[in-house]
Amino acid sequence: MRDARVSIGELSRRTGCNIETIRYYERIGVLPPPDRVGRYRRFADADIRRLGFVRRARELGFTLDEVRALLQLSQSDGRSACDDVRRISAAHLSAVRARIADLRAMERVLAKTIRECGSGGHSGCPLIEALGGNSL
Amino acid sequence: MRDARVSIGELSRRTGCNIETIRYYERIGVLPPPDRVGRYRRFADADIRRLGFVRRARELGFTLDEVRALLQLSQSDGRSACDDVRRISAAHLSAVRARIADLRAMERVLAKTIRECGSGGHSGCPLIEALGGNSL
């Protein structure tokens, strides 16, 4: 049976993760140093799954520090680990919701001001004036 | 009549903008080099208003590149400038909305998974499993 381990290019293709990013993850310790054949990295199944985990966590907006913590917890199972995972995720969910609220506030102001700008009948540009530009 | 121009500390207090950030804005050309008394910066009214403009634009999520463009446009008035401002703002609004959609997708997945985790009756941690952790 042949070697199931894959090159960095193949890993990149399979996970949709940039090659440079894979090496970056290794450098900062998010991924463990993989096996080498000569100077070339060869990634085993466990590496591929681990990177998949990292990517999905990143897509959910977890920071790399949080990802590191989640990876740790995913190794040790048990109820307290699950509790820790839930705590981290709940905190992250709060942060996401706060960010959404921020962006919605921006959205409201932007949409309103653009609408006013479209309706015409102003001396200056309402957008610039909203930013305080009339006094520049 | 005394000098109305203010120190960087006073400007910081008035605008709520960090002193280091003010110097940073100057360095990258978002704010013009202010007058000096000796080696100390003295900010005139126009500078104060300009920084206010920058801060409000930043609060609306405009990048510093966009802020630079808006500042340029706020100097030259006229209809085409207003059109440009509206174009920049509309593009930015789209970006904000896209970001909100992203975050809401994250929020849904996170909330759902945390809910499932709370309901119990699973073999492993549902959060870890959602990330692909059961195969690690």
Next chain:
DNA sequence: CTACAATCTGTAGTCGCTACAGAAGCAAGC
């Protein structure tokens, strides 16, 4: 044997700040 693709290491750039270190200047109190 030659050409090309993939990979390697190491370094520097991005954005929008923030945080120092170390020097210089000014005002008030003793």
Next chain:
DNA sequence: GCTTGCTTCTGTAGCGACTACAGATTGTAG
């Protein structure tokens, strides 16, 4: 006058999460 403390100055380096390159080296196909 002298010290103490505050502000400001310049310059540089750090953050997070990548991304982009230069230049070397290796493997592979024709």
